[in-house]
Amino acid sequence: MTCHLLIPAAGSGKRMGADRNKLLLPLINKPILQWTLEAAIASDAIAWIGVMGQPHDYPEFQKIFNALNTTKPIRLIQGGSTRQASVFNGLKSLEGGDRVLIHDGARCLATPELFNRCDRALQTMQGFIAAVPVKDTIKIVDGQTIVDTPNRDHLWAAQTPQGFQSDLLKKAHLKAVELNWEVTDDAALFEKMGLPVQIVMGEETNLKITTQQDLAIAEFILNQRNP
Ligand code: CTP
Ligand code: MG
Numbered sequence: 001m002t003c004h005l006l007i008p009a010a011g012s013g014k015r016m017g018a019d020r021n022k023l024l025l026p027l028i029n030k031p032i033l034q035w036t037l038e039a040a041i042a043s044d045a046i047a048w049i050g051v052m053g054q055p056h057d058y059p060e061f062q063k064i065f066n067a068l069n070t071t072k073p074i075r076l077i078q079g080g081s082t083r084q085a086s087v088f089n090g091l092k093s094l095e096g097g098d099r100v101l102i103h104d105g106a107r108c109l110a111t112p113e114l115f116n117r118c119d120r121a122l123q124t125m126q127g128f129i130a131a132v133p134v135k136d137t138i139k140i141v142d143g144q145t146i147v148d149t150p151n152r153d154h155l156w157a158a159q160t161p162q163g164f165q166s167d168l169l170k171k172a173h174l175k176a177v178e179l180n181w182e183v184t185d186d187a188a189l190f191e192k193m194g195l196p197v198q199i200v201m202g203e204e205t206n207l208k209i210t211t212q213q214d215l216a217i218a219e220f221i222l223n224q225r226n227p
Contacts, residue, residue, distance in 0.1 A: 002047035004097030006090035009105030010079020035108035045119030051080035130202035
């Protein structure tokens, strides 16, 4: 079995304090986005890749694509003003593919094994997210006062890839446009539709590059993998 993969990569990286898309920043010896793409290419479970970007980044993205050693189709798709809009555009540009994985370009440490595991999950699930059990105790806070401490056994930290039967995710995005639902991940749309979303074990190291500190941690992890 194989999946189509959509990579939202059309953000700005504001929290990084960078003056351009954070995915173009170097991590060790190549741009963040290239690490993400190389992991996806190394997974036999991925047959086709679509990358959503902003037009001003297209030349840089194209350079990265040219540096990749693969025969897999990789398409450049125009992103939107929110992650949700970028994914919606990606879904409209899918070339076939009954099953789709969505994976943030900013999660550049995901391994090929994780992509493989996600592909296998979609053989039986309508929708899933990669997630890990939370290690911290999480507090619900109102103002500056704790109002609840949920049982940690039921708390998972959501990551990407998130995977879905493509027709169902397209329906969920269309409904979101119709009803003005704004969410931060695709699973939330599926949940709003009353569709089941299951959990696939993610990876502790599958962090999302958001700040300069994340970049330093990512460099450390990659150097550990390939000393
Ligand atoms: N993304 C996207 N389209 C947008 C906004 C975000 O495709 N309009 C992508 C980002 O490129 C990233 C992923 O969604 O791969 C997760 O977003 P986030 O980590 O928030 O990235 P940015 O929006 O770029 O960063 P910031 O929020 O700090 O500006
Ligand atoms: Mg953002």
